[in-house]
Amino acid sequence: MWKWVAAVAAFVAFAVLGIGALHMPFARPLLAKLGVGCPVTKATPRAIDAARAIPAAMYLGKPGAPARPAAGFELEKTTLADLAAWAKRHRISCDALHGNETLRACKDVDAMALGEPAAFAPAEEVTFEFRASGTLAVVTVLRRKLPVAEANAMVADVSRRLREALGTPSKSAGENTAVHFGKGPLQAFQEEYEFGDYAATLTETRIGDLGMLVREQYFSPVP
Structure with a gap:
């Protein structure tokens, strides 16, 4: 039962809080305590795109941004x-x-x-x-x-x-x-x-x- 709860918690965090955030120093102990491994160790880039689409759905229908600052990088352009x-x-x-x-x-x-x-x-x-x-x-x-x-x-x-x-x-x-x-x-x-x-x-x-x-x-x- 607890393993199932941990897996669900890890997926929700993965989908909603941002994939990269789970790899930052403050998040790694959380994953360890949940008893689950890194959610992207077996995920393909396309699977990660699909997971990212879940939080992206929250912004559907909103107006476009007047600018898109991103710490000096260009979203959807930087490679x-x-x-x-x-x-x-x-x-x-x-x-x-x-x-x-x-x-x-x-x-x-x-x-x-x-x-x-x-x-x-x-x-x-x-x-x-x-x-x-x-x-x-x-x-x-x-x-x-x-x-x-x-x-x-x-x-x-x-x-x-x-x-x-x-x-x-x-x-x-x-x-x-x-x-x-x-x-x-x-x-x-x-x-x-x-x-x-x-x-x-x-x-x-x-x-x-x-x-x-x-x-x-x-x-x-x-x-």
């Missing part, structure tokens, strides 16, 4: 070859996830390589999800163990740039303030921007005494 050239240019190490060439994880990425201010801390990990056709569908940027003040300033800057490009967030929760995050562990702030052809999510979470986690995700719901 695996483009990513390889970018990584070489910036001397960044990127690897396929479990041998799946359409899923890439890059470590210790300098902020300027992502088109972000030099004052930003390097990204601990940036994951890229490519479609079976070879174009970029999802970019996820993760930073962890940040001081509250640094995370607040970073999130404020990212939020400002997203609002300038996209307008008011579709959804928001929490507060990007030291007072809010001083209330205790697992306090969070989130903004979501939702369009028919684009979605962006900015999340800031206090992980107990381990500091702040800041996550940016940029998603193209349609090819």
Whole structure:
């Protein structure tokens, strides 16, 4: 029974939260506790595309985005070859996830390589999800163990740039303030921007005494 529950939980996380996110450091212990392996070890690129279509359905019928910022990359245009050239240019190490060439994880990425201010801390990990056709569908940027003040300033800057490009967030929760995050562990702030052809999510979470986690995700719901 518990194995069945774990399998269902893993699939839901895989389909709804983003495939790349499950390979980030904070998610790996979760999968281990669930008692399941990586959901993409046996998945083909086309199967992953099909799974990604589940959350993509939530954006059907919404108007198109005025812009589609994605940490300096172009959704549905950037290719695996483009990513390889970018990584070489910036001397960044990127690897396929479990041998799946359409899923890439890059470590210790300098902020300027992502088109972000030099004052930003390097990204601990940036994951890229490519479609079976070879174009970029999802970019996820993760930073962890940040001081509250640094995370607040970073999130404020990212939020400002997203609002300038996209307008008011579709959804928001929490507060990007030291007072809010001083209330205790697992306090969070989130903004979501939702369009028919684009979605962006900015999340800031206090992980107990381990500091702040800041996550940016940029998603193209349609090819």
